[in-house]
Each structure stands twice: as structure tokens, then as C-alpha cells.
Amino acid sequence: MTGAPSRTSRVSQTIKQHTQRPSSRPGPTVSPLHVGDPDFATPEFITDALCAAVRSGLTHYAQPQGDPLLREALAADLSSRARRPYSDRQVIVTAGGSPAINSAILAVVDPGDRVLIPNPTYSLYADSTRLAGGVPEYLPPGRDGRIDLELLERRAPGARLVVLCQPGNPTGGVYTRGELEQIARTSAEHGLLVLSDEAYDHIVYHHATFVSALEIDALADRLIYCQTLSKTFAMTGWRIGYVAAPPDVAAAAGLIHRTYNGAVNSAVQRAALAAVTTPSTWPADRLADYERRRKIAVDALVDLPGVSFEEPDGAFYVFLRYPHALSSRQMAGHALAHGVGVRSGSEFGPAGEGFVRIAFCVEDAQLTTGLARLRTALTTDSPQELTP
Structure with missing residues (x-):
């Protein structure tokens, strides 16, 4: 039939x-x-923390939204970097950076929603948008190869989300503070959420100045921040990342991640705690x-x-x-x-x-x-x- x-x-x-x-x-x-x-x-101090966690009995189910100690540490780090308070309720621990992105996009994009994606950029943003039933709209770069802010302004009306990747994959480019502030003004004017994927934020070369979207006060109420430990600490196979967002978005992303992926490995989360709290060169x-x-x-x-x-x-x-x-x-x-x-x-x-x-x-x-x-x-x- x-x-x-x-x-x-x-x-x-x-x-x-x-x-x-x-x-x-x-x-x-x-x-x-x-x-x-x-x-x-x-790094050995991270692998040692994993072994210690296993030996101490952290071999059972973790809380769906993440280990409370890790979420508290991440919230403290975010608060310091953003110079405004983040609570642990705004942080969801995910099974890597890709599930952070996927959970966030599925949480906020409904069928038919337009998602603005400056390109060239990481392909997962468009794939996740389509999976949610949304419509990815690629924004070509301007003549200087940077984001075309005038084009973003023209495309913004009626869109749901704009996705930023910096330092960029594949270009290695970073946004200036002025560009981020203009993106914040455009998103506020048209009601857009802004997802900023900053997986390479510890790999910025000495000639460049990196400004995180966390530092832009005007983005505070609409920023979805996605991060991973994969690149910073050579932990790609450990599958550990997180998403930080306004409480309602974080709760929705947490529900998506719990449903699609489940709780992250308990011992790996304690290793991640060591990674983000241990002073290291x-x-x-x-x-x-x-x-x-x-x-x-x-x-x-x-x-x-x-x-x-x-x-x-x-x-x-x-x-x-x-x-x-x-x-x-x-x-x-x-x-x-x-x-x-x-x-x-x-x-x-x-x-x-x-x-x-x-x-x-x-x-x-x-x-x-x-x-x-x-x-x-x-x-x-x-x-x-x-x-x-």
C-alpha cells in the first residue's frame, strides 16, 4: 500500500x-x-579527576540537567566573564558542543521559523534548524569578508534567531565589539534571539582581540551561549559541553537534551569540573x-x-x-x-x-x-x- x-x-x-x-x-x-x-x-589533572571520580563511586545516573557542582562552577565562571549574575538554573550540561547547539535550536525554533546564519560557518546550525522544521537563511559576507550588518538588518524582521560562530569555523575570524553591539541592537529591535557558539575562545592569536558575546550587556536577555571543553582541553572524545541561556530557554533546552541524549556521564562531569576550576597554563x-x-x-x-x-x-x-x-x-x-x-x-x-x-x-x-x-x-x- x-x-x-x-x-x-x-x-x-x-x-x-x-x-x-x-x-x-x-x-x-x-x-x-x-x-x-x-x-x-x-591534561593529566583532568584524567586523574576522572579516575578519582570512578573510584569514589560516581558510576550511576547523573541529574538530567547536569552535576550540581559543575553547573555551579560554570555559572560562577559565566558571571565573572559577563559581569552580571548567572544562576545554575541557566546552565545545562550537554554531551558535547553539538548537543548544546542542537538542544538550543530545537528548544526555540518552531516549524516555519527563519534562522539567520552568516556564512561560511559550521554546518550543524542549518542541519539543526531543518530538524526543528525551521528555515535556515544563509547570509553571505560583505565585500570585506566580514558580517554584512546592513543585510542582517534587512533580513531580521520576522526572523526568530541569528547564529554566530566565533572564532569562526572555518574562517578563524572573530567579531569586533562594534559588530556585536550592532547585532545586539538589531536583535533587540526585531525580537531575535542570538546564539553564540564560542568553542574556540581559548584559541585566539596574539595579534587579535576577542570579545565574547557574554560581554555585550545589550544581549543579556536574548543570548544563548554554547560552549564545549573539546577544543580548549583536547577532550573531543569525552563529549562534554554546555548551554547557558535565559531561564525559560535553558529549561526548554534541558528538556530537549534529556529526551534526545540523556544525562551526561557522571565521572566525566567531575573531570570537567576539574578542567574549569583547576588553575593551569x-x-x-x-x-x-x-x-x-x-x-x-x-x-x-x-x-x-x-x-x-x-x-x-x-x-x-x-x-x-x-x-x-x-x-x-x-x-x-x-x-x-x-x-x-x-x-x-x-x-x-x-x-x-x-x-x-x-x-x-x-x-x-x-x-x-x-x-x-x-x-x-x-x-x-x-x-x-x-x-x-
Whole structure:
């Protein structure tokens, strides 16, 4: 018996049609410049805290909204950074940064709601919007490559949410205080919520000035702040993050996360508590490593004919425009044929077509090998280009 497709099949088809994220990984012989996974081992004081938590018996269900001690510590940190009070009721501990984003978007976006997404940017924002039944609207950058604030003002009426990512994935860009204040004025005028994903906030290079959305007082009542420990402490596989928001949004995001993901691992939450409360130079030391790797990447690519990119202010990516007459996906395949993994720029929105992203969060020898292979790919024609 045939009939209209089920809701499940419609959602599945929609996500499959629109998502740009790859479903497989290159093999072990490929230089892995495609994955944003820091190669460093998690700091020992964090792994020690995990072991201690397990030995003490923290092996049972945690509270759905998160370990009270961790939520209190996160609320205290947020209050200090924002210079206004955050309560633990405003903090929901999630199973990584992606569930924080997904839970927040599903909590506030209804079917038909428009979500404004400056791009190129992380693909999950659009995927989560579609999953909620919302309509992602990509905002192309301005002529200078930065956010087009006039376009945001024109698109804002009737929209539900604007999503910011800084330091940016894939560009490594950061917003100025003036840009954030203008975004705050626009969102207040048109009733928009603002989601700010700041996963790379501890990876900002010394020439750049980073201003968190937490520091913008005019965003206080409409800010949804998403964070993860993955990048700062090389904890990608631990799956621990959080969302902080006005109490009603936090409660809704907590319900979504509890339903979709369940409570986060009890012992991992105590390890996260150690991460956010233990004084350490570890993030600063790793930033120095990333500074060195950033220079290796920039020096290897800056002289290539037809290749252009903005040097990143933060994160650990270079987003480069290539000279080949190939789509971004084809260019990623061309690079793979030369033994180096990169991400297709189209994964990050329409403005990413014609670009590829490389990650320089691998150890120096792998990075140097991968960049040499990428140089060869960027200076060699592909079979698609040679076919009449």
C-alpha cells in the first residue's frame, strides 16, 4: 500500500538532501588535515579527576540537567566573564558542543521559523534548524569578508534567531565589539534571539582581540551561549559541553537534551569540573603550539599562485580559495587523490563554494607532509579539468 511519505522519511530525506557533512573518513595513509580534533593528550589533572571520580563511586545516573557542582562552577565562571549574575538554573550540561547547539535550536525554533546564519560557518546550525522544521537563511559576507550588518538588518524582521560562530569555523575570524553591539541592537529591535557558539575562545592569536558575546550587556536577555571543553582541553572524545541561556530557554533546552541524549556521564562531569576550576597554563601552552603550526601552514600556502586566504585570528583552520575549475567537493576529492584530507568549502554554506578548509591541529611532521601534498594538489590539474 502506498501513500504520502511518513514524517520520518520526510525528515530523513530533507537532512540527506541538505547536509554537506561527509559520512566517511579517509584512510590511515591520508594526511588528516580534514579533522578539527586536537592531537594533544587530555591534561593529566583532568584524567586523574576522572579516575578519582570512578573510584569514589560516581558510576550511576547523573541529574538530567547536569552535576550540581559543575553547573555551579560554570555559572560562577559565566558571571565573572559577563559581569552580571548567572544562576545554575541557566546552565545545562550537554554531551558535547553539538548537543548544546542542537538542544538550543530545537528548544526555540518552531516549524516555519527563519534562522539567520552568516556564512561560511559550521554546518550543524542549518542541519539543526531543518530538524526543528525551521528555515535556515544563509547570509553571505560583505565585500570585506566580514558580517554584512546592513543585510542582517534587512533580513531580521520576522526572523526568530541569528547564529554566530566565533572564532569562526572555518574562517578563524572573530567579531569586533562594534559588530556585536550592532547585532545586539538589531536583535533587540526585531525580537531575535542570538546564539553564540564560542568553542574556540581559548584559541585566539596574539595579534587579535576577542570579545565574547557574554560581554555585550545589550544581549543579556536574548543570548544563548554554547560552549564545549573539546577544543580548549583536547577532550573531543569525552563529549562534554554546555548551554547557558535565559531561564525559560535553558529549561526548554534541558528538556530537549534529556529526551534526545540523556544525562551526561557522571565521572566525566567531575573531570570537567576539574578542567574549569583547576588553575593551569595548559591552554596557554597549547595556544603557543597552535601559533607555531599556524605559521607553518601560512608559510606553506602564501606563495601559491591563484591561492588566497585570510590569516586566521583564532581556531586552527585555514579557509583557502583555490584556482581550479572544480566544485569544492571535487577539489576535496582532488586533494584526497594526492593523499591529503581537506573539507569541502560548500559544507560551510553557499559562501564556501570555491574554498577548502584545512586543520592545522595535527603534530608538526604530519602537518608538514600534508601541506606538501596539498601544494602538489593545488598546482596540479585534475582529471575533471582535463576532460573536454
